[in-house]
Amino acid sequence: MNTTDSKSMQVPASKRPQARNHKARVREASIERILDAAEQLFAEFGYHGVTLKDVAARIGVSSTLIHYHFNGKESIYEAIWARKAPVSVHNRLEAMRLYAETVGDDAITVEGALHAWIDADLNVQIEDPETWAAFGKIAAQANSAAGWGAEKMTNYFNPVVLALIDLLKKAMPDCDEQTIFWAYHFVSGAMTHNMSRTGRLDELSHGLCSSDDFVSIKRHMATFMAAGIEAICRPSDSKR
């Protein structure tokens, strides 16, 4: 009977695929757990509201382990951006590219451009909030702060913003550029507020609406913003 034989071959065989690169995989897992914990905490308390001890405590490791894997708090924060932001950027650039390609440059509309730009981000908040809600809050904090915040936004999100501006210009070739930037400013503010998920709306409306309800946000937002943009870009009616 080759029971022992088969077992002696089986056990290493069954272990190998998991044991191979065991250290590297443990390392990766630790880093991910640290980043996950830090992401949640930064989302809730902001950059300065979180200590490395907090992060370590949340996942039950010594705080020195964090120093072993990362070069301090700023380095963790940057790693959080580096693993999420490019995914969002890619999603949205791709959505806009696809939209423009589908309808053709001459048929680009304000609402169509906004749907591409807005919905790509809302979709991941709807489909996988566990992965994206916290980073959304972190990005919202950054988009509300001059200095370090503006720098993070610039480093990661400028191409997405400029791609939207580009589509809007094509949709409204007669609108002056300043007005388009102001329109973007309002859209950006609303989007930032969405991502913050503050729960204020729930309270103000006595539960009629919830700031976590991204399905409703998706239903209304592009329509709202398109009408707003077209209103201020409309060649000087009552104003000036």
Next chain:
Amino acid sequence: MNTTDSKSMQVPASKRPQARNHKARVREASIERILDAAEQLFAEFGYHGVTLKDVAARIGVSSTLIHYHFNGKESIYEAIWARKAPVSVHNRLEAMRLYAETVGDDAITVEGALHAWIDADLNVQIEDPETWAAFGKIAAQANSAAGWGAEKMTNYFNPVVLALIDLLKKAMPDCDEQTIFWAYHFVSGAMTHNMSRTGRLDELSHGLCSSDDFVSIKRHMATFMAAGIEAICRPSDSKR
């Protein structure tokens, strides 16, 4: 010669008006300087990004003086809210009351209501940014955070929000309540972003626009938001 006599009467006389309540006035001045310094720092770095030492250092006093006048950081933060928020609330409630009274309940429009609500706040940012810019940033931070932030907003600003909701309902009696709250959500987000003054717009537009330019914000915002609200409140055209 009553030179000495007159002097002995004069000096106290000329000093009295200033010397009277001298301690109380010094106290008040110190408290105001502390609050001013803390307000600037909180606006720039957020609640957790500021220490009592920072505040003391900014005005060149010992950090123990802060403990003498205040009961810790949270107490200073609350005092900052208490001296500014009610002024803003009063301005805006008054602007809305005046608007409704002037045009009459039947003639209330979405854009009119928004002008009252929005412009009252923008005006102080335009006319006296030195007094209001920092607090605007602090309120923006609070309106972007669940928990402590939502609580501050609730404690101070709920009446202003509900007064706007009320006007919007009167302007659009056929619009369902949920949609009105979503409309408010977008307006609130844009307004919050205005207050943040991040400088992002300056960079994105290569100086064509500036996020400190509240005159331009005032020119566009109510028009933009009114069109947006009316678009989503319009009885189901393309949507659903």
Next chain:
DNA sequence: ATTATCTATAGATCTATAGATAATGC
């Protein structure tokens, strides 16, 4: 032999308090 993790601890910083000082207030 390497490395993921821990314990112990040093140094920096922050909050908070006790006690001293030099003015104003009566």
Next chain:
DNA sequence: ATTATCTATAGATCTATAGATAATGC
């Protein structure tokens, strides 16, 4: 006599490093 402010300092907390340990890797 009261009070606005300072100096000195204790206690807590945070970051960062040194050295030990127990695994995996070759």
